Amino acid sequence: MKSRYDNEMELHFLSKSSNEAFARITVAAFAAQLDPTIEELADIKTAVSEAVTNSIIHGYENTEGIVKLKATLLDNVVEIEVSDNGKGIEDVELARKPLYTTKGNLERSGMGFTIMESFMDEVEIQSVVEIGTKVTMRKKIKKEVENEEGEELEETELTQENTLMNS
Amino acid sequence: MESSFNSEDNTLCVSITEDIDHHTTEKIRRKMDYEITRFMPRKVMFDFSKVSFMDSAGIGLLIGRYKLIKLLGGNAEIINTNKSIEKVLEMSGIVKIIPIQKKKEIS
Numbered sequence: 001m002k003s004r005y006d007n008e009m010e011l012h013f014l015s016k017s018s019n020e021a022f023a024r025i026t027v028a029a030f031a032a033q034l035d036p037t038i039e040e041l042a043d044i045k046t047a048v049s050e051a052v053t054n055s056i057i058h059g060y061e062n063t064e065g066i067v068k069l070k071a072t073l074l075d076n077v078v079e080i081e082v083s084d085n086g087k088g089i090e091d092v093e094l095a096r097k098p099l100y101t102t103k104g105n106l107e108r109s110g111m112g113f114t115i116m117e118s119f120m121d122e123v124e125i126q127s128v129v130e131i132g133t134k135v136t137m138r139k140k141i142k143k144e145v146e147n148e149e150g151e152e153l154e155e156t157e158l159t160q161e162n163t164l165m166n167s
Numbered sequence: 168m169e170s171s172f173n174s175e176d177n178t179l180c181v182s183i184t185e186d187i188d189h190h191t192t193e194k195i196r197r198k199m200d201y202e203i204t205r206f207m208p209r210k211v212m213f214d215f216s217k218v219s220f221m222d223s224a225g226i227g228l229l230i231g232r233y234k235l236i237k238l239l240g241g242n243a244e245i246i247n248t249n250k251s252i253e254k255v256l257e258m259s260g261i262v263k264i265i266p267i268q269k270k271k272e273i274s
């Protein structure tokens with residue numbers, strides 16, 4: 001029988017910029033259960049930071065709102081959903097383009113979605129103007145050594161502890 | 168942020184001492200602009216040895232500072248980046264205008 005790792009968490013927080021670090025660190029600690037490499041964890045942290053910051057500065061434009069973050073672990077895939085009830089994106093295809101930004105005057109570089117797309121395996125954007133935006137991202141955690149199922153579980157638990165201690 | 172100015176070679180070394188995201192850039196930006204306009208250096212070195220995390224907010228921050236440095240007749244480079252920060256920098260293409268200097272310079 002195939003052992004299937006399965007877990008889920010959800011977080012709601014105010015659209016305050018101080019929560020950007022809180023959100024990415026929380027997701028990284030949660031995803032550490034899948035025993036990712038340091039580099040994979042850094043990728044996840046960066047992608048979460050991009051999506052959460054977008055909800056705060058574009059979605060709510062610094063007014064107060066709730067950002068929702070949901071993370072799911074299924075087998076060796078981490079799925080992260082970041083959503084807001086903010087102003088929405090008019091043209092999603094345009095927004096995805098590298099260097100496209102509506103806030104160039106505030107020294108935004110327009111690289112957020114490009115970073116999410118290259119650091120994660122899949123990025124879906126759903127957005128409705130005046131309703132809100134939901135970004136769903138997935139990343140497969142690639143195990144370096146493929147073990148027998150029984151062994152893998154033990155090793156995962158051990159290295160998971162190490163990863164958390166080192167982070 | 169910590170900085171030191173070497174008047175012999177007209178170089179300002181700026182060491183960032185926290186993670187760089189949208190939340191922290193405003194404060195870092197103000198301090199950097201103050202030091203840059205005060206010394207008008209020929210060269211600015213951005214030292215990343217104390218930075219463990221940076222997202223796209225850092226790209227905007229660096230491009231903005233580069234414009235100011237350039238305006239005052241100087242240039243800039245980046246030192247002591249970790250692997251994931253390098254990845255963000257390289258993806259943005261900013262390394263073409265602010266190169267990453269691989270070996271730490273002894274001053």
Ligand SMILES: Nc1ncnc2c1ncn2[C@@H]1O[C@H](COP(=O)(O)OP(=O)(O)OP(=O)(O)O)[C@@H](O)[C@H]1O
Pocket residue numbers: 050054055056058059060084086087088089095096100101102103107108109110111112113114133223224227
């Ligand atoms: N949650 C959101 N709500 C409303 N608009 C959004 C949202 N996320 C992104 N956008 C729009 O998409 C554009 C592109 O986003 P992206 O993250 O790629 O760049 P940026 O945020 O402008 O700059 P950077 O992320 O490099 O600092 C934004 O300028 C904004 O107009």
Ligand SMILES: [Mg+2]
Pocket residue numbers: 050053054111112113223
């Ligand atoms: Mg962004």
